[in-house]
Amino acid sequence: MDVRNCRGCGKLFNYIQGPHLCPTCAKALDAKFEEVKEYVYDHPRVDMQEVSEVFEVSIAQIKQWIREERLSFAEDSMIGLDCESCGVTIKTGRFCKSCKEKLAKGFQNLYHKPEPKQKPSDPKESPKMRFLDQDRNT
Numbered sequence: 001m002d003v004r005n006c007r008g009c010g011k012l013f014n015y016i017q018g019p020h021l022c023p024t025c026a027k028a029l030d031a032k033f034e035e036v037k038e039y040v041y042d043h044p045r046v047d048m049q050e051v052s053e054v055f056e057v058s059i060a061q062i063k064q065w066i067r068e069e070r071l072s073f074a075e076d077s078m079i080g081l082d083c084e085s086c087g088v089t090i091k092t093g094r095f096c097k098s099c100k101e102k103l104a105k106g107f108q109n110l111y112h113k114p115e116p117k118q119k120p121s122d123p124k125e126s127p128k129m130r131f132l133d134q135d136r137n138t
Helices: 023-042 048-055 059-067 097-111
Strands: 002-005 012-015
Touching (some): 023 048, 023 059
């Protein structure tokens, strides 16, 4: 059992996984996320500072939601994050489309096993069973 202090309210709680928040603070954060999501949908050209001030959410939390691809902004929005690989401005996630494709191809090549080379068939070899170290006359 892993007991930790909640980063939101400081209470002790049984930590299982995810953010270090007690169930009460986690529900409150999820409710806050839904409010932010609706606001961003209704106001597509809003910036992070305004969202942060209106909903009393840290800019770091907003960036985390964007990195997790839970929150995205319109293409014409002023908000953008840098791709963690190449630095291109993106609207959601951690990587741009081309870097995602490169990563996917890299993983495919990692698991791609080359086909084994087949030995040329020898006419002397046949699918018959062979016995070693035994006298054939017995």
